Amino acid sequence: MSSEPASDRKGNGETGITPSAGETIERHLHAALDDAENPETRFHLRQALQLVEALDDPGP
Incomplete structure (x- = not known):
């Protein structure tokens, strides 16, 4: 099992935090x-x- 956060293991830019x-x-x-x-x-x-607000902002 990796010690990296799940969001780092995804590798697709998603944070893994739901709205x-x-x-x-x-x-x-x-x-x-x-x-x-x-x-x-x-x-x-x-x-x-x-x-948190930056994670919620979908960006350009």
């Missing part, structure tokens, strides 16, 4: 961001949100 999974992750990150008080934590949560 509903991406929405769920985004909701959880927004909730965490709303509750976070530490500026560094908020920064990392915003970065994670940007990554």
